[in-house]
Amino acid sequence: MRAMRGGGADGARMTGGVERRDFLKVCTMAAAAVGLPASAGVRMARAAEKGLKPSVIWLHFQECTGCSESLLRTSHPSLARLILDLVSLDYHETLLAAAGVQAEDALHQAMDANDGKYVCVIEGAIPTREGGVFCKIADRTALEIVDEVAARAGAIVAIGSCASWGGIPSADPNPTGARGAPQVLEGRTVVTIPGCPANPYNFLGTVLQYVALGSLPALDEQGRPLFAYGRTIHEHCPRRAHFDAGRFVLEFGDEGHRQGWCLYRTGCKGPQTRANCSTQHFGEEPGAWPIGIGHPCVGCTEQRIAFRVPMHDTVPIDRPTPPDFYPPIEAGGGGATAIGAGVAGLVLGAAAGAGAMAARRLSDAERSTPAEPTRAKDGGEEP
Numbered sequence: 001m002r003a004m005r006g007g008g009a010d011g012a013r014m015t016g017g018v019e020r021r022d023f024l025k026v027c028t029m030a031a032a033a034v035g036l037p038a039s040a041g042v043r044m045a046r047a048a049e050k051g052l053k054p055s056v057i058w059l060h061f062q063e064c065t066g067c068s069e070s071l072l073r074t075s076h077p078s079l080a081r082l083i084l085d086l087v088s089l090d091y092h093e094t095l096l097a098a099a100g101v102q103a104e105d106a107l108h109q110a111m112d113a114n115d116g117k118y119v120c121v122i123e124g125a126i127p128t129r130e131g132g133v134f135c136k137i138a139d140r141t142a143l144e145i146v147d148e149v150a151a152r153a154g155a156i157v158a159i160g161s162c163a164s165w166g167g168i169p170s171a172d173p174n175p176t177g178a179r180g181a182p183q184v185l186e187g188r189t190v191v192t193i194p195g196c197p198a199n200p201y202n203f204l205g206t207v208l209q210y211v212a213l214g215s216l217p218a219l220d221e222q223g224r225p226l227f228a229y230g231r232t233i234h235e236h237c238p239r240r241a242h243f244d245a246g247r248f249v250l251e252f253g254d255e256g257h258r259q260g261w262c263l264y265r266t267g268c269k270g271p272q273t274r275a276n277c278s279t280q281h282f283g284e285e286p287g288a289w290p291i292g293i294g295h296p297c298v299g300c301t302e303q304r305i306a307f308r309v310p311m312h313d314t315v316p317i318d319r320p321t322p323p324d325f326y327p328p329i330e331a332g333g334g335g336a337t338a339i340g341a342g343v344a345g346l347v348l349g350a351a352a353g354a355g356a357m358a359a360r361r362l363s364d365a366e367r368s369t370p371a372e373p374t375r376a377k378d379g380g381e382e383p
Contacts, residue, residue: 043212057090057110062125063169065123074283090106119210120150120155127176127177155210164180164194190223202276249262269298271317275301
């Protein structure tokens with residue numbers, strides 16, 4: 001795709017009639033949407049002006065294309081802005097106009113022109129079962145394709161749970177031997193953006209940081225960006241107050257469900273699911289995520305949970321936070337002993353006797369003290 005260049009003496013207008021000010025605004029909005037500073041947006045714009053937009057090669061394997069469909073519905077930036085202004089999407093089987101030999105030529109031309117610098121995005125699980133009959137493209141197996149393309153990439157991103165760890169295709173009995181990109185590309189750094197589908201802004205945040213700063217975000221032990229997967233959904237769920245108060249939905253459609261109470265007892269996997277769904281909704285539509293529409297979280301970002309733990313089974317609270325571990329309001333009482341009862345009786349008896357003596361002395365003092373006159377309403381004194 002043609003790089004954007006400064007136009008005119010001051011570079012105020014960019015190729016295609018896009019005002020530089022407008023383009024800079026798009027870049028800063030894109031950076032802000034994924035938690036990057038405004039300075040990152042400025043650096044993105046400058047890099048794009050110099051024709052330094054990174055080449056993106058997007059591979060499809062065992063998946064439903066749901067992650068690409070989610071990406072199509074972003075608006076900050078829109079997909080058109082993303083693939084035309086910020087990156088160069090050189091190969092994407094779903095969006096590619098070419099087919100057959102032309103598509104294969106586009107793939108290899110992009111690899112040759114950007115050797116060692118392009119971003120390889122993998123969507124879908126990779127079948128590894130012997131025989132090579134699953135998911136063949138241009139008479140090559142998925143393993144052969146991913147080995148070739150990933151080996152020459154500057155960064156590798158696995159988008160969606162299928163690419164991150166196998167997802168639905170890897171569910172038992174896993175007839176194709178489906179595995180995630182990190183398991184296939186052992187020894188390589190693979191950024192994983194799990195989710196079914198993955199939230200597109202988690203992907204954008206990773207790619208835009210690579211564009212602007214030339215680095216990848218901090219990752220957890222599973223290769224997930226900490227800015228998106230550093231906390232469990234339970235920790236920042238909008239229904240958390242109901243959990244803390246003990247208000248739970250017991251069955252779908254009951255009074256608690258209509259009131260928006262906590263879904264934990266209906267099988268919500270939020271306490272063990274690390275994701276930012278509750279703060280970064282899908283399609284920029286408020287409430288557009290499972291719990292937002294009244295369904296428990298199914299733990300789609302977690303390999304040990306999604307498509308393995310029954311949907312409505314409850315899970316333990318992972319890494320509880322206040323007030324999950326506060327002591328109960330009413331502490332349980334222990335059994336009373338004879339000695340304890342005797343000591344308590346002595347204390348109470350002494351206190352009662354002291355109170356009686358104090359009351360008697362106060363009464364005697366009042367009787368021995370003459371009463372002072374009080375003021376009448378008309379200013380006179382009453383006897």
